[in-house]
Amino acid sequence: MQDGTAKPRKVVVIGAGVVGMGCASYLQRDGHDVTVIDRVAPGKSCSFGNGGGITTTSVLPLAIPGMMPTLVKWLFDPMGPLSVRWAYVPRLIPFLWRFWRNTKPERTRAITDALTTFMPPAYEAWEPLIEDAGLAHLVRHTGGLWLYRDDRELDRNWMPWQARQDRGLAIERIGANRIRQLEPAVSRRFNAGVIEPEWRYVRDPFEIVNGLAEHFKRRGGAILEEEVKGFEMSPAGPRAVHTDRGRRDFDAVVIAAGAWSHRLSAQLGSRVPLESQRGYHITLPNPGIEVRHIIMIGVARVAITPMTMGLRLVGAAEFPGVDAPPNYRQAQMVLAWGKRALPDLNTEGYTEWAGDRPLLPDSMPVIGPSPHYENVFYAFAHSHMGLTTGAMTGKLIAELVGGRPTSIDLEPFRIDRRF
Template sequence: MSKTIVVIGAGVVGVSTALRLQSELAPTNGQVILLDRKGVAEETSAGNAGAFAFTDLEPLATPGIMKKAPAWLLDPLGPLSVPPAYALQLTPWLIRFWRASWRDRYQKVVSAQASLMQLAQSATERQITDTKGEAMMQRDGALQLYESEAEFAASQRGWQLRRDHGIRFTLLHSPAEIAEIQPGLSPRFTHAGFTPDWMNTCDPKAWVEHLFQVFLSRGGQLRRAEVRDLETGGEKLHLLTDGEGVRADAVVVAAGAWSHQLTRRLGDPLPLETERGYNTTLPAGCFDLRTHITFCRHGFVVSRIRGGVRVGGAVELGGLKRPANFKRADTLLAKAARFMPELDTADGTRWMGFRPSLPDSLPVIGSAKRDARVVYAFGHGHVGLTQSAATAELVADLVLGRDLAIDLAPFASDRF
């Protein structure tokens, strides 16, 4: 009997998952329906940095991180900030975040993240090959920049993690060495690490749209609808929407920062928060950018998008409802102009997006407590694009009852 599977959310995780499932079900005349209230890549997947950050293993919650917490409230434009009016509402999440930073939890998170990243790298290559997407990739590596010997020394824990997990990199010890990879940077950056296997897509929105077109070509459907509730317990799952209801044999919740609004109704009140990320995209010709760059102490990145430059990042833990504070984007752009003196900052377009963030920086990938036919796939934080193809493969295996490539216990919804 053919199956109907619904995927809620048409960002990169949802579209990747829908594509994988539709590819699997097509020979049996199965159907995957993608539901989204706005459309394809209309939220965070439209404006991220376009990076496949397989080399980034450290979670946000690192040992000693809470010593910096007072600064989050005092500097509203800093690399990690919490609006004072939101601090009380955020407290339960921050307590779990603090616990995730303890060394025992930290080591387990790193191990889980490493296993998912390893799968993500191979799964992404399979996805690129399967969808003929190589033309949309930029395999130019990435630089992480440091401004002093002390800052560089403090970064060595992260580089040791990469070494332990077989990630290739080169450490650079002078502005001259850095300039050989990326000219035009301020000499204030004295040290760096270069990961040659890092890659980016030339346009994250276009990449998701490309995957979506392949999904449609294999028989998938898109319906614009907002899911209001999900009824379980019957022979079929019943999705109640703002339009016509949908019945399905399985449902995947991949709605990013909005996912917890539905999981709460399913008996899984997950501590999902929103990292609000800001950026400015500059037109082609504004700077000769040759690799992805991270300004480590300042918490933002510069990447090449559509031949231009996107300057963005940092973390504002501010929820879904507060108005955007575009002074954050302006601050990052002003810093980029100082760090890249030849950067032309004219004619930029500002943007803000919601990254779905759990306290331990790991996503939720697994079945709902109430009904195993509902599978969760959200909470990837900064690395939704990076882990999307791996998540799609894991979810397909869960839905179709196959053996899993990695242990999903660290990603279970009940770990909190």
């Protein structure tokens, strides 16, 4: 153990996405005997196809004052980021009710304050893992570039920028000339922008998780491709998981099962209103233009990232329920925005993908111990920030499992908070 406060334990981590592998890596560094269980190979679920942004200044929740009318507008706009499947709406109503409650100014402020403790140090938590696993070649520090049509559009959307400035986070407002200088391929329709100098991006989000997994195995960690069905209980609490292949004992368990985590937490007495906020990507193998930064199209919430396999465009927020098949019309909306921003884009040979962002109504992850069992820990619901904060979450979980004080106050991240 790093500080000798608690004995090494046999820990099972359920989920081999970026969050699960962040937890497994930090737990292994502390000397625990760690087994990761996932029904698919590491990094093959939501963590596979994200936008690669390490967006450490994204401290605003999705629910901000005035968001409800915007959501309604987006729903009826074919180029809007939001869509629902109407048959699923009755199931969504309790979630939307809670989401609405979180748009109150005092809630937005409290959530933003909590995320300001969590997001800005998130890259520091990545550094030792990236260095140990030899993954530095996959990370670029260029800053992020947000695009708006003109100053009026940016002024209308200034609230999140003001909130960042109020918390001392670096941003720089720029005009048309600077945009052309930074990104010559951007359309002249975009004449106002914001730079976030702290942002980094990852050139292959899957390879980051896969690289952590390979390093974890080289250091003696076990990864089992099995589906967890339930828990074996003893009078003191859960002691083993039952998978489709057998029984796996543990001293402690970490639930990092992304958009499926609520199904496992419910079995352990903690119900949470987790939804899948499905996003889509399009990857263009030969974009035919140069893009130097991670670019965000402000009103569309579409990100464009240069990656090793081509140019990736990501976006859309669909609420279909986690078991529904993908609707690639959403990916086409993302592509249409990409063409608006980068008119000379070559789209030949593109590939599409859909992934389930695990989202709670307050946009905050759950990170912390179970209120019922001392050996159960939760690490899920990272919505838009899982790549950014996978390592930070792992660091916090290792502190909890090791019985050490945590680097930040985890009270706002409790599983039994009021959503």
